[in-house]
Amino acid sequence: MSGPNHIRRVAILTIVATLIALPLVIWVLGPAMPPGKGSDQAAGQVTDNTVLTALVTPFVCFIVVFMAYSLVVFRRRGTEEEEGAAIRGDPRAQTLWIVLTSALVIFMAAYGTYALLQNGSGGGQGPDPIAVPHGSSLPVQVIAQQWQFTYRYPTYGGVETMHLVLPADRQIELHVTSLDAVHSFWAYGLGVKADATLGTDNVVFVNTRSPRSFEIHCAELCGLYHGYMFDTGKVVGGAEFAAWIRQQQQLYVPIARYMPPYSTTYSPDPQRRAG
Amino acid sequence: MLRRIAVLAIAVLVVAALIAWYVVGYLLVSPATVSLPSANLTLQTVAGLGNGYTEPTWVSYLVRDEQGRWQHTTIFKVPANSVVHVTVYQYDGDSGLRNAFLARAQGVVGNVETVDGKTVDSINPDDASHTFAVAAYGLVVPLPGVADDAKNQCEQAPCGLDKAHRTITFSFRTGAPGHYRWQCFVPCAAGFIYGFGGPMQTVGYMDGFLDVV
Numbered sequence: 001m002s003g004p005n006h007i008r009r010v011a012i013l014t015i016v017a018t019l020i021a022l023p024l025v026i027w028v029l030g031p032a033m034p035p036g037k038g039s040d041q042a043a044g045q046v047t048d049n050t051v052l053t054a055l056v057t058p059f060v061c062f063i064v065v066f067m068a069y070s071l072v073v074f075r076r077r078g079t080e081e082e083e084g085a086a087i088r089g090d091p092r093a094q095t096l097w098i099v100l101t102s103a104l105v106i107f108m109a110a111y112g113t114y115a116l117l118q119n120g121s122g123g124g125q126g127p128d129p130i131a132v133p134h135g136s137s138l139p140v141q142v143i144a145q146q147w148q149f150t151y152r153y154p155t156y157g158g159v160e161t162m163h164l165v166l167p168a169d170r171q172i173e174l175h176v177t178s179l180d181a182v183h184s185f186w187a188y189g190l191g192v193k194a195d196a197t198l199g200t201d202n203v204v205f206v207n208t209r210s211p212r213s214f215e216i217h218c219a220e221l222c223g224l225y226h227g228y229m230f231d232t233g234k235v236v237g238g239a240e241f242a243a244w245i246r247q248q249q250q251l252y253v254p255i256a257r258y259m260p261p262y263s264t265t266y267s268p269d270p271q272r273r274a275g
Numbered sequence: 276m277l278r279r280i281a282v283l284a285i286a287v288l289v290v291a292a293l294i295a296w297y298v299v300g301y302l303l304v305s306p307a308t309v310s311l312p313s314a315n316l317t318l319q320t321v322a323g324l325g326n327g328y329t330e331p332t333w334v335s336y337l338v339r340d341e342q343g344r345w346q347h348t349t350i351f352k353v354p355a356n357s358v359v360h361v362t363v364y365q366y367d368g369d370s371g372l373r374n375a376f377l378a379r380a381q382g383v384v385g386n387v388e389t390v391d392g393k394t395v396d397s398i399n400p401d402d403a404s405h406t407f408a409v410a411a412y413g414l415v416v417p418l419p420g421v422a423d424d425a426k427n428q429c430e431q432a433p434c435g436l437d438k439a440h441r442t443i444t445f446s447f448r449t450g451a452p453g454h455y456r457w458q459c460f461v462p463c464a465a466g467f468i469y470g471f472g473g474p475m476q477t478v479g480y481m482d483g484f485l486d487v488v
Binding site: 143145146147148150160162163179180181223224225228231251252254255258259260268269 | 371373374375376377378379381382386396397399400408410413415456458460462469471475476477478482
């Protein structure tokens with residue numbers, strides 16, 4: 001059967017499209033990928049997002065090229081009225097597609113698992129984390145309640161604060177818990193997201209970088225003011241952090257005698273008149 | 276066949292209209308806003324609103340308007356970049372805070388409040404009846420409750436000063452104009468699981484907004 005070799009044409013066009021798109025994905029789109037490079041974990045997520053997007057780029061190019069090629073080449077022209085050629089299956093093409101896409105998915109799963117095991121990738125790991133990075137960490141507790149996050153610093157006498165301030169270039173061990181409903185602590189700029197559940201200590205590791213501000217949101221629908229449950233956290237230099245924590249400790253003195261000892265979880269008694 | 280289609284279409288339209296009516300009603304119903312240009316905010320908290328209100332058993336805040344009348348709303352208009360002086364007449368009993376840290380007065384001028392004329396920087400968390408808290412200002416003021424065995428307790432809002440109450444005053448600075456939410460942190464909704472339902476989840480009772488203009 002004579003006529004153009006459509007498979008070869010599509011293959012060539014796919015390769016050309018991939019050669020154009022791939023550098024754009026890696027060097028243009030990649031650096032702009034979320035969530036930015038506010039921490040080692042966030043930077044890792046940028047790399048992961050770039051790798052995964054680069055991996056699927058040839059496949060996306062093939063699909064787009066194939067669709068565009070079909071629309072242009074196989075469209076009905078003029079007054080053509082006869083039926084087109086019958087569509088028939090091609091076991092080789094089907095097998096090749098299944099094998100390639102399956103291999104891609106399996107590779108992505110393996111890559112994702114490897115990346116997760118490096119440092120947890122900023123995700124909550126529950127009370128017994130599997131991916132524990134090397135080196136000492138500064139523990140900071142995140143306490144969620146309707147509708148505000150507060151924070152305790154066990155290293156500094158268990159002082160509790162209204163805002164989250166972290167020292168720069170430190171490994172932080174966040175212990176996320178809740179006093180009431182299910183919340184989710186989402187420090188987007190640091191690449192951190194962890195559910196906050198009553199009675200559960202959800203551990204997250206994050207390695208801060210240079211001083212910056214970052215947004216904190218609750219990412220779990222938790223009631224009337226869920227949409228207002230946000231704050232701005234800060235990563236500051238060591239001296240600034242030391243001064244800030246001293247100030248917080250002074251503010252904390254009057255309430256210290258009423259505070260429960262630091263614990264990874266809290267179970268406040270049911271209220272006397274409520275419930 | 277056509278008749279069936281017509282009936283079905285009408286039924287669908289009726290259901291859609293009912294859903295739209297409910298959604299629009301939900302979005303439009305909002306407590307009134309009380310304007311307070313003088314930067315003095317006078318509030319009262321009551322254990323139950325009493326007869327004549329939509330939810331007579333619900334705990335609630337009320338605000339005094341410029342004419343000195345008590346209004347059942349939790350949306351207050353206050354001036355920007357000003358010091359707002361707040362007086363709260365507290366008629367409710369204590370429930371206790373789940374987070375003791377919120378019994379520390381903070382975000383207010385001097386980080387102190389006065390309770391019945393006495394200046395304090397915190398209260399016993401178990402004695403807290405409510406809080407007035409504005410997250411955007413890092414502001415939390417704990418409000419101690421009336422003793423359970425106090426005589427002459429108020430059962431009908433608005434409550435008069437002849438009823439058993441605590442008087443709390445404090446001041447805070449507003450910043451730029453904006454729409455800021457405030458709330459109570461004490462799970463004080465009697466009859467709801469863990470005290471967090473009903474009036475704790477409804478603007479107009481234990482939650483509201485500061486319209487800073």
